[in-house]
Amino acid sequence: xxxxxxxxxxxxxxxxxxxxxxxxxxxxxxxxxxxxxxxxxxxxxxxxxxxxxxxxxxxxxxxxxxxxxxxxxxxxxxxxxxxxxxxxxxxxxxxxxxxxxxxxxxxxxxxxxxxxx
Amino acid sequence: xxxxxxxxxxxxxxxxxxxxxxxxxxxxxxxxxxxxxxxxxxxxxxxxxxxxxxxxxxxxxxxxxxxxxxxxxxxxxxxxxxxxxxxxxxxxxxxxxxxxxxxxxxxxxxxxxxxxx
DNA sequence: TGTTTTGATAACTATACAGCGATATATCTA
DNA sequence: TAGATATATCGCTGTATAGTTATCAAAACA
Numbered sequence: 001x002x003x004x005x006x007x008x009x010x011x012x013x014x015x016x017x018x019x020x021x022x023x024x025x026x027x028x029x030x031x032x033x034x035x036x037x038x039x040x041x042x043x044x045x046x047x048x049x050x051x052x053x054x055x056x057x058x059x060x061x062x063x064x065x066x067x068x069x070x071x072x073x074x075x076x077x078x079x080x081x082x083x084x085x086x087x088x089x090x091x092x093x094x095x096x097x098x099x100x101x102x103x104x105x106x107x108x109x110x111x112x113x114x115x116x117x
Numbered sequence: 118x119x120x121x122x123x124x125x126x127x128x129x130x131x132x133x134x135x136x137x138x139x140x141x142x143x144x145x146x147x148x149x150x151x152x153x154x155x156x157x158x159x160x161x162x163x164x165x166x167x168x169x170x171x172x173x174x175x176x177x178x179x180x181x182x183x184x185x186x187x188x189x190x191x192x193x194x195x196x197x198x199x200x201x202x203x204x205x206x207x208x209x210x211x212x213x214x215x216x217x218x219x220x221x222x223x224x225x226x227x228x229x230x231x232x233x234x
Numbered sequence: 235t236g237t238t239t240t241g242a243t244a245a246c247t248a249t250a251c252a253g254c255g256a257t258a259t260a261t262c263t264a
Numbered sequence: 265t266a267g268a269t270a271t272a273t274c275g276c277t278g279t280a281t282a283g284t285t286a287t288c289a290a291a292a293c294a
Contacts, residue, residue, distance in 0.1 A: 014147045020212045022142035030131045058272055068219045077261045077270045095137045102185045194240045194291045
């Protein structure tokens with residue numbers, strides 16, 4: 001029999017999870033994802049929509065494609081990117097809700113503190 | 118009437134979300150979270166359980182506490198940390214499942230490619 | 235009170251990476 | 265084929281941060 005609660009979770013698994021989170025830990029990439037919610041776009045359209053440079057975008061798009069978040073379809077000279085895994089939005093939503101809850105709770109606590117004096 | 122699909126999402130919101138993901142994008146922190154699944158622990162217990170240095174742990178614990186993921190209770194000379202928001206595990210699970218699905222799909226595609234020759 | 239123990243912080247180094255300009259690659263068209 | 269257009273990649277710089285050692289602060293206890 002082993003210890004009570006936790007399974008040891010191999011480091012490679014943790015590394016994979018950490019890397020996925022790292023991909024989502026950049027405002028620029030979240031903004032790209034937000035743009036792509038309305039459908040596939042090519043790089044030029046994304047430069048206009050986000051204001052980021054073409055080189056910068058290209059790098060971010062590659063990173064997210066390698067992470068399995070986006071998929072790439074070359075069409076003529078241009079490359080269209082689209083969301084490959086809609087679950088990212090669920091993740092963002094969960095995080096966003098959590099942040100909202102926390103802020104509301106902090107507001108309540110602060111208000112109680114003000115009432116104390 | 119505005120554009121079709123996407124609401125613009127204020128940059129501060131994206132920044133908050135990105136920062137939360139960044140907290141989870143480190144193997145050491147995920148390992149700490151995994152340890153704390155079995156219940157609250159103090160810093161010394163965590164140094165033994167994870168092998169990380171005390172100073173390093175203290176820094177990571179502070180980061181996760183500020184992010185609302187952990188909570189801290191000083192008790193005597195020591196400080197006990199515990200999971201404040203169990204939803205992190207749901208997030209990790211979602212990511213982990215996604216990675217698994219993707220690997221299985223790649224394996225299938227590779228097998229099909231091998232069959233082709 | 236001084237000592238011990240536990241945790242937090244400061245200063246530093248090394249590394250990772252976002253963003254930029256310049257250049258390379260590939261597809262289309264004249 | 266030459267030239268134009270859309271992406272990708274390279275080399276670089278600045279910044280952020282993980283990890284380390286040393287030190288500090290506070291509680292427990294002699």
